[in-house]
Each structure stands twice: as C-alpha cells, then as structure tokens.
Amino acid sequence: MSNPARSPLLTDLYQLTMLQAYFNEGSDATAVFEFFVRKLPAQRNFLVAAGLDTALDFLENLKFNREELAWLEQSGNFSPAFLAWLAQFRFTGSVHAMPEGRIFFANEPVLRITAPICQAQLVESRIVNILQQQILVASKAARCVLSAPDRVLVDFGMRRAHGAEAAMGTARSSYIAGFAGTATVLAGMRWEIPTFGTMAHSFVQAHGSEMEAFRAFALAQPDNVVLLIDTYDTLRAARMVVALSTELAELGIRIKGVRIDSGDLAGLSRKVREILDQGGCQDIKILLSGNLDEYRLRDILDAGAPVDGFGIGTSLAVSADAPSLDCVYKLQEYAGLARRKKSSGKETWPGRKQVRREFDNNGTWLHDTLCLEHESVAGEALLFAVMHNGQRVESEPLSIIRExxxxxxxxxxxxxxALDTADPGYSVLISPGLVDLARAVDRRFS
Structure with a gap:
C-alpha cells in the first residue's frame, strides 16, 4: 500500500487528466506557479509561513509505484504510452519560498515552483493541502503566544486534529510559533520537540480515591509529577496535593504542577494558588486546559489569574475561528511568457515575483512591496531558493526556524x-514594474 503522504495519487483527478492532454500535445515547457493567500481571514492580521519542510519532502520523493500505475491502468482513463511515461516521473524543478517562521500577508507568494508544466501542475493539490493546514496552525499558535507571553504553551490538539498528518503538522507548526512543546509523542521522536503529559480523569476514576491515584502516578513518574485535580472537587484535591507533597518529599520526589481542566479556570487558579502557597508549595506550577484559545488566554491573564502554563487543543489543531484559507496555486508564467488570470474577483498578478519588506531606522515595519523577481525595489527580500533540480538546497534546523x-x-x-482586526491593516504595495507587466499581459491576451 502506498504511503498516502507521499503518493502522487493524493491529488485531484483533473491534475492527471490535464497531464494526459499535455502529454498528447507534447506540451511540457517550463511553467512558474505561485502559492499565495488571496485575502486574510477576518480574524487574522498576519499569517506565519509553515509547511515548507513537508512540501519539499513530498517533491523530493515524488514518483509513481507499480500499484499506483496498475490502478490508473485499470481505470481506463489513461493511455498506455502516458502510463509508461508516468513510470519515469520525478520532480526535477526549482523552488523559491519564504522560510518557515516568516510572517506574511495577502497576495504575497509564499512558495514558487519552476518546472516543466506537467511536474508543476501535478503537485498543485498536494502543495495547497500541505501548506494551508500548517500555515493555519502556525498563525493560530502565534496569536496564542502573543496573548500569553512568558507562559508555557503546550499543544494538546492531536485527538481533535483532522487526521494523523494534521496532528503531526500541528505539533511542528505550533512549536515553530513559540509553543514550548506538544503532547504528541511521535512529534517528539521525529523532531525532538519537547513532550508534555499529565494524566487523564479516567486514571483518577480508576482508583479508589484521588489520593491513591495521585500517589500511584507520582511513584510511576517521579520526575514528571503533574497532577490533574478537577475530577471531583478541585479545591479539595489541591489540599490533597499539599499533604502528598510532604509525603513524597521524604522519598525525594517533587510535585512539579497541577492541571485544572474545567470550571471557572481563572477563579479556581487563584484559589488553588492560595491553598498551595499556604501549604508551603509555592514552587508547584498551575497549568490550565479545556477549550482554550487566544481570546480565553487573554481574558484569564487580564483577570490576574496566577497561571504558569496552558494546554491548547481543539481550537489550535483545527484553527477553529479561521478553519480555512482562501489560498491558491496559480500559473504566473509559461514558455517564457507571463500569464495572468482575469476571472472576476480572482485576478492574479503575472510573472515571477519577489516580496520586499521595508523598515524605518528603528526597525519598525513600514510596508511590503510585491514586485517582479529582479525588479529594483527597496527592502529586504523574503523569498529564497530552497530547491534546485529536485533537491533541497539545505535543511534548516527547527531551532533556527523557531528563532x-x-x-x-x-x-x-x-x-x-493585537487580537482585534487592525484597521487599517498592513500595507502591501504593488510595484510599477508589476503593474506594467499586468497591462502588457492584458493587451497580449485581449
């Protein structure tokens, strides 16, 4: 069975039907496609680039295996000659992209693929699929980080993510944006992302008493004692923690923290903090979880809650308030000529493009300019070569991306x-050269 994450059949049928037509015509000149977001969601003032590593992995390993070719053959939709050609199919093109962790805005190309049109066309659906999910999560996570500075934030979203790849993407993308780690164990193994875990309510319920459950967990995990205290009575459980801390101290075990997952989180955290402090447990941290997002984080902290960290799950993994992007992957040049889509409300800017960002003398952002790749425009270039002849230029460590x-x-x-919509939003200018090229393309195809 094919690995779905790498299979070229993880695509829309029309990609393959177009390839059959291109093959029949003998059309395979160089094409340039760009991935960009047409407009920001109403709840977003910016987006964070993410997913490039996954996209490059897909491109590097792109090929049809025997099982996939046999299925295409029995479908009856494709010629034997075309299928024989697909058997040798590889991605040999170039990729320019914004590095992961970069902030970007509407209409700015995040990734540009230059390759023979059959190669560049086939990967469209999967590239959009990869980049959208990870950009959504990284952007959501960044808002959480901005709402809760200096707090430990942990990805709890795996069980609500839309599939295994989304769960892994959530762990990685949230870590890029500044989360301290994830509860997803496989992400820890694959990328060495710090993993965090406490206990479930079921563990408490499976024991005869909360104290029995707390003691058993502490003895099993002496270096990671974080206790869930809201199964029955949060304040009573907090008092149990104080009593247990003395008992465990005699065994050389320290309780690191407590987690509250329900109720009035801000109010309970204050009362629990008071109980812990009065019992001499000032070093025990308080972690909150349960239907949290950046807005609740802001409200809890604005209320003065003494919270050390948050576990954020569903809202992060599905980017609940902005679950999709108006993102596209469009042809900008073919056979050496700039191309432009003119559909009403979906017009594109033609040609190979660069984004340049200008700052004032204090380093404050002024504006971005969308311009032609080699146009002389002021500002820092945001897109760089990341793949040549189907091979990565280099792989960035996750630590560099986080920084x-x-x-x-x-x-x-x-x-x-800020969490509220900025008005006006950030300015993205269109360069004179790009405007002139668009007019020239319109005249050529009018």
Missing amino acids: RCASELARLPSALA
Missing part, C-alpha cells in the same frame, strides 16, 4: 499583534 518566528513576532507592529 526566526520569535524575532518576527517581537518586531510585529502592535496593531498587528
């Missing part, structure tokens, strides 16, 4: 960092 995103968020203008 980039932290730097971007630190420099983000305050109006954009």
Whole structure:
C-alpha cells in the first residue's frame, strides 16, 4: 500500500487528466506557479509561513509505484504510452519560498515552483493541502503566544486534529510559533520537540480515591509529577496535593504542577494558588486546559489569574475561528511568457515575483512591496531558493526556524499583534514594474 503522504495519487483527478492532454500535445515547457493567500481571514492580521519542510519532502520523493500505475491502468482513463511515461516521473524543478517562521500577508507568494508544466501542475493539490493546514496552525499558535507571553504553551490538539498528518503538522507548526512543546509523542521522536503529559480523569476514576491515584502516578513518574485535580472537587484535591507533597518529599520526589481542566479556570487558579502557597508549595506550577484559545488566554491573564502554563487543543489543531484559507496555486508564467488570470474577483498578478519588506531606522515595519523577481525595489527580500533540480538546497534546523518566528513576532507592529482586526491593516504595495507587466499581459491576451 502506498504511503498516502507521499503518493502522487493524493491529488485531484483533473491534475492527471490535464497531464494526459499535455502529454498528447507534447506540451511540457517550463511553467512558474505561485502559492499565495488571496485575502486574510477576518480574524487574522498576519499569517506565519509553515509547511515548507513537508512540501519539499513530498517533491523530493515524488514518483509513481507499480500499484499506483496498475490502478490508473485499470481505470481506463489513461493511455498506455502516458502510463509508461508516468513510470519515469520525478520532480526535477526549482523552488523559491519564504522560510518557515516568516510572517506574511495577502497576495504575497509564499512558495514558487519552476518546472516543466506537467511536474508543476501535478503537485498543485498536494502543495495547497500541505501548506494551508500548517500555515493555519502556525498563525493560530502565534496569536496564542502573543496573548500569553512568558507562559508555557503546550499543544494538546492531536485527538481533535483532522487526521494523523494534521496532528503531526500541528505539533511542528505550533512549536515553530513559540509553543514550548506538544503532547504528541511521535512529534517528539521525529523532531525532538519537547513532550508534555499529565494524566487523564479516567486514571483518577480508576482508583479508589484521588489520593491513591495521585500517589500511584507520582511513584510511576517521579520526575514528571503533574497532577490533574478537577475530577471531583478541585479545591479539595489541591489540599490533597499539599499533604502528598510532604509525603513524597521524604522519598525525594517533587510535585512539579497541577492541571485544572474545567470550571471557572481563572477563579479556581487563584484559589488553588492560595491553598498551595499556604501549604508551603509555592514552587508547584498551575497549568490550565479545556477549550482554550487566544481570546480565553487573554481574558484569564487580564483577570490576574496566577497561571504558569496552558494546554491548547481543539481550537489550535483545527484553527477553529479561521478553519480555512482562501489560498491558491496559480500559473504566473509559461514558455517564457507571463500569464495572468482575469476571472472576476480572482485576478492574479503575472510573472515571477519577489516580496520586499521595508523598515524605518528603528526597525519598525513600514510596508511590503510585491514586485517582479529582479525588479529594483527597496527592502529586504523574503523569498529564497530552497530547491534546485529536485533537491533541497539545505535543511534548516527547527531551532533556527523557531528563532526566526520569535524575532518576527517581537518586531510585529502592535496593531498587528493585537487580537482585534487592525484597521487599517498592513500595507502591501504593488510595484510599477508589476503593474506594467499586468497591462502588457492584458493587451497580449485581449
């Protein structure tokens, strides 16, 4: 069975039917496609680039296996000659992209593929599939980080993510954006992302008493004692924790924290903090979870809740308030000529493009300019070569990507960092050269 994440059949049928037609015509000149977001969701002032590593992995390993070719043959939709050609199919093109962790805005190309049109066309659906999910999560996570600075944030979203790949993407993308780690164990193994875990309510319920459950967990996990205290009575359980801390201290075991997953989280955290402090347990941390998002984080902290960290699940993994992007992958050049879509409300800017970002003398963001790749425009270039002849130029360590995103968020203008919609939003200018090219393309195809 094919690995779905790498299979070229994880695509829309029309990609293959177009390839059959291109093959019949002998059309395979160089094409340039760009992935971009037409407009930001109403709840987003910016987006965070993510998913590039997964996309490049897909491109590097793109090929049809025997099982896939046999299925295409029995479908009856494709010629024997075409299928023989597919058996040798590989991605040999180039990719330019914004590095992961970079902040970007509407109409800015995040990724550009230059390759023979059959190669560039076939990968459209999967590229959009990969980038949308990870950008959504990274952007949601970044808003949580901005809402709860200096707090430990942990990805709890695996069970509500839309499938295994989305769960892994959520762990990685949220870590890029500044989360401290994830509860998803496989992400820890694959990327060395720190993993966090406490206990479930079922563990408490399976024991004769909360104290019995707490003691058993502490003895089983002496270096990771974080106790869930809201199964029955949160405040009573907090008092049990104080009593247990003395008992465990004699065994050399320290209780690191308690987690509250229900109720009035802000109010309970204050009362629990008081109980712990009065019992001499000032070093025990308080972690909150349960239907949290960036808005609840803001409200809880604005209420003065003494919280050390948050576990964020569903809202993060599905980007609940903005679950999709108006993102597209469009042809911008073919056979050396710039191309442009003119459909009403879906017009595109033609040609190979670059994005340049300008800052003032204090490093404050001024605006971005969408321009032609080699046009002379002021500002820092945001797209770079990441793949050549179907092979990565280099692989960035996750630590570097995290540092980039932290730097971007630190420099983000305050109006954009706020949860409320910025009005006006960030300015993305269109260069004179791009405007002129669009007019020339319109005249050529009018």
